[in-house]
Amino acid sequence: MEFLKTYAKEIVSVLVPFVTWFLNVGLKARPKLIWTNPHSFRFLVQQPLLDQEGKIIKPVQEVDTASIKVVNTGRETATKIELVFNWKPHYLNLWPVRHYEQVTEADGRHILIFENLSPKEEIGIEIISINADLPALIFVRSAECIANNMPLMWIPYVQQWKITIARFFIFMGISSTIYLTIMLIQFLVLKTPN
Secondary structure, rough: OOOHHHHHHHHHHHHHHHHHHHHHHOOOOOOOOEEEEEEEEEEOOOOEEEOOOOEEEEEOEEEEEEEEEEEEEOOEEEEEEEEOOOOOOOOOOOEEOOOOEEOOOOOOOEEEEEEEEEEOOOOEEEEEEOOOOOOOOOEEEEOOOOOEOOOOOOOOOOOHHHHHHHHHHHHHHHHHHHHHHHHHHHHHOOOOOO
């Protein structure tokens, strides 16, 4: 404790640049993209696949579906979002409906390009393939960042009054921590020798 009292001004002066950096860079608004695959399913359609002559090629048809969500969880707009698939999906549905561009590269990779994605906005993409495999979504990026693939977990519904109580206690804890930190700094600075 004597060490802190003796060198409190020096310790505070060393901490000030780190706090300044954190406030300027660490809390800076920026886009943050995440993507997830909340649902995929294979339907077995009990209808045979026939050729032109009426011969059975496959006794049971397979329909594969997948759902993809891309969300900007950041506080700044993400621009030029690219979703790269292994190959072009047979059928694609987008919700909410919005403009996008499609590009197929020479190696067969298929890219969906969206102009921007506002903070807290999400894009839902449903893909379907009949009697063929679905293409994997291999990469999601924007001009500002690379998206992280996040696993999706279902959680039970929590009543709003419980959330409000939890927020109140979190706020009280943060306020108490800030108050105690300021009191500690005041104690160290005011009790130091000249």
